[in-house]
Amino acid sequence: MFTRHHGVWPPHLPKHLDYPRVPLWEFLETTVRRFPDKPAIIYYGRSIPYRELGEAVHRVAAGLRRLGVQPGDRVALYLQNCPQFVIAFYGIVRAGGVVVPVNPMLRAEELAYILRDSEAKVLFAGDELSPAVESLGARTEVRAVVRVVYADYLPQAPSLPVPEVVAAPRRADSGFVAWDELLDAPAAPPEVPTDPRRLAVLPYTSGSTGTPKGCMHTHATVITNVVGAAYWNGIAPSTVHLTVLPLFHVTGLQHSMNVPLFVGATSVMLTRWDRDAALQAIARYACTHWMNISTMVIDFLHNPRLRREDVSSLLFVGGGGAALPEAVGERLFALTGLRYVEGYGLTETISQTHFNPPHRPKLQCLGIPAPDVDCKVVDVATGRELGPGEEGELLVSGPQVMEGYWNKPDETEAAFVVIDGRRYLRTGDIVRYDEEGYFFLVDRAKRMINAAGFKVWPAEVESYLYKHPAVQEACVVGVPDPRKGEEVKAYVVLRPEYRGRVTPEAIVDWCRQRMAAYKYPRQVEFVNSLPKSGSGKVLWRVLQERERQRAGT
Structure with a gap:
């Protein structure tokens, strides 16, 4: 414990x-x-x-x-x-x-x-x-x-x-x-x-x-x-x-x-x-x-x-x-x-x-x-419990934790881990705690964008972008924002026949009409290609890091 x-x-409150x-x-x-x-x-x-x-x-x-x-x-x-x-x-x-x-x-x-x-x-x-x-x-x-x-x-x-x-x-x-x-x-x-x-x-x-x-x-x-x-x-x-x-x-x-x-x-x-x-x-x-x-x-x-x-x-x-x-x-x-x-x-x-x-x-x-x-x-890779100042995934257990995800038994199973007979929720958040037991957020293990407290999942935004006839590929990342914390940005590879015929602003307007106000990308950048691994997986972290370097964070 x-x-x-x-x-x-x-001082006014019992611990239980x-x-x-x-x-x-x-x-x-x-x-x-x-x-x-x-x-x-x-x-x-x-x-x-x-x-x-x-x-x-x-x-x-x-x-x-x-x-x-x-x-x-x-x-x-x-x-x-x-x-x-x-x-x-x-x-x-x-x-x-x-x-x-x-x-x-x-x-x-x-x-x-x-x-x-x-x-x-x-x-x-x-x-x-x-x-x-x-x-x-x-x-x-x-x-x-x-x-x-x-x-x-x-x-x-x-x-x-x-x-x-x-x-x-x-x-x-x-x-x-x-x-x-x-x-x-x-x-x-x-x-x-x-x-x-x-x-x-x-x-x-x-x-x-x-x-x-x-x-x-x-x-x-x-x-x-x-x-x-x-x-x-x-x-x-x-x-x-x-x-x-x-x-x-x-x-x-x-x-x-x-x-x-x-x-x-x-x-x-x-x-x-x-x-x-x-x-x-x-x-x-x-x-x-x-x-x-x-x-x-x-x-x-x-x-x-x-x-x-x-x-x-x-x-x-x-x-x-x-x-x-x-x-x-x-x-x-x-x-x-x-x-x-x-x-x-x-x-x-x-x-x-x-x-x-x-x-x-x-x-x-x-x-x-x-x-x-x-x-x-x-530790995200090994599951080893870490001490003060060490950065790892936060696991929580308590009487307020949900029973599970509705009609999603596989995702429910993946969201929890049992340690010494106790069930812990995997938060996906990377944190550290200090000597006094205060916790601080470091990063997120999952690909989530926090736009002024609203949680935006890039994969969901990307799924909408792919419905646009001009979009060949898309990758969504969070951009540091001094007011909201993060803003949504989309890197887009256009289909050849649309290059020069559609603007980033047009993509933004299209998204605005189809997504909640906090979700749609405020920025769209056209690129010739997206960075990918040898297996063809889009390296979204490369683009995320690029935005942080641009912002000096």
């Missing part, structure tokens, strides 16, 4: 936690009983008390049963941040279903794959995403689509700047089930199994082959990180969260939604990141906790209005997904007096396995193992 970090362990053996939805129902009149969500000035939230959850659960959803069925959420996301999430698990959170930036083809793979029966979709949903046709098993209009939960006089997508008028009826129609059901929820070992959430990640994989999380694995995060970060019922992380992502899902609901805190929710709206929200509603990604912090600190607003209510600022540059962390401290608290986790672990101690965080650091987490750093 890794214990080197015990010397810097948070007991986790409730209940279904996830019981957290919300308990909070509704404890704080019925307290605001659960504040949405651009609209206050939704816990009693109203709980009743809506019960109605959604009953409505889903009316749509034919049975315990164990998958139901997808294709939404931006909004009160309906929270209500639908808990309505699904309260009906015994399994939530499939889907990135709303995904295009129709990407959406169709996840819906088919998960065999989702019902889809909740934002009104602005209707065109992508309508194009699905009969390519999935979805038998009902519930349309969500964000403006339905706006107050008459919003207190914060409202983005266009939220204020947009309702689109023409597309034959979807209306949100109000779904809620027009008896408030009594259906009887469902309560075993916490049953599946609750199926978030999708991409594998080294670029094929998205569903990570099977039970009520128990989700609850582990909810409880751990709440106690680690000192979350209390009086906490006010600034909820700006996307809720489809495991970090936002856990830290900005499930944790506040578990303790009975209030979430001030924004549908999209807006530095002015965030600043006003902190000042107006006295937000105490803000989980984010590094690009939000950078943007926030460059807001010229920052010095004119009162942000003294903030007690905690932290996040993960991409390292916060040390200079930015120092600027945050100079302006707010707060040290950035960074964490590390995976979709496979439904958020954190490591977190910096709030009383002793280090910058550009993954942190120390969370409660009940064991980890090892091993």
Whole structure:
């Protein structure tokens, strides 16, 4: 068991936690009983008390049963941040279903794959995403689509700047089930199994082959990180969260939604990141906790209005997904007096396995193992366990680790290794730890690009590029970027008949129309050939290293 970090362990927290053996939805129902009149969500000035939230959850659960959803069925959420996301999430698990959170930036083809793979029966979709949903046709098993209009939960006089997508008028009826129609059901929820070992959430990640994989999380694995995060970060019922992380992502899902609901805190929710709206929200509603990604912090600190607003209510600022540059962390401290608290986790672990101690965080650091987490750093080639300062692959074991990949037994087997009778997840991340037990990211064993916290798998982008009639060969790499950490770049060999007839900008525009905004390459460079090994395998590392040398990193 890794214990080197015990010397810097948070003094208020035991090293082992007991986790409730209940279904996830019981957290919300308990909070509704404890704080019925307290605001659960504040949405651009609209206050939704816990009693109203709980009743809506019960109605959604009953409505889903009316749509034919049975315990164990998958139901997808294709939404931006909004009160309906929270209500639908808990309505699904309260009906015994399994939530499939889907990135709303995904295009129709990407959406169709996840819906088919998960065999989702019902889809909740934002009104602005209707065109992508309508194009699905009969390519999935979805038998009902519930349309969500964000403006339905706006107050008459919003207190914060409202983005266009939220204020947009309702689109023409597309034959979807209306949100109000779904809620027009008896408030009594259906009887469902309560075993916490049953599946609750199926978030999708991409594998080294670029094929998205569903990570099977039970009520128990989700609850582990909810409880751990709440106690680690000192979350209390009086906490006010600034909820700006996307809720489809495991970090936002856990830290900005499930944790506040578990303790009975209030979430001030924004549908999209807006530095002015965030600043006003902190000042107006006295937000105490803000989980984010590094690009939000950078943007926030460059807001010229920052010095004119009162942000003294903030007690905690932290996040993960991409390292916060040390200079930015120092600027945050100079302006707010707060040290950035960074964490590390995976979709496979439904958020954190490591977190910096709030009383002793280090910058550009993954942190120390969370409660009940064991980890090892091993040599990639030999599997030999390594010591302080040595670089190797991070293996993690803990109660928050997924059961496996959905319908992918071979990939599940490859993702785990058993050491001394204990099952460890192979993260694919190359790390080192210091003498105090703090972990630092060095590199990635897998070919993943981290663009502002969004995980991009080059093989998936390449598969789209090969559909372009002008592309003969393609290789995608990450390019160092001072704001996002990494940016996506494609090296392309054109077919002879297209040389001189197509431009890099045209390739970028073509990709923009077919891929999620965070995936498509921002840079395309035409080359005569790609470097290859003797067996004909593309040497992507050569191109990756070339970009790092160009950037001087």
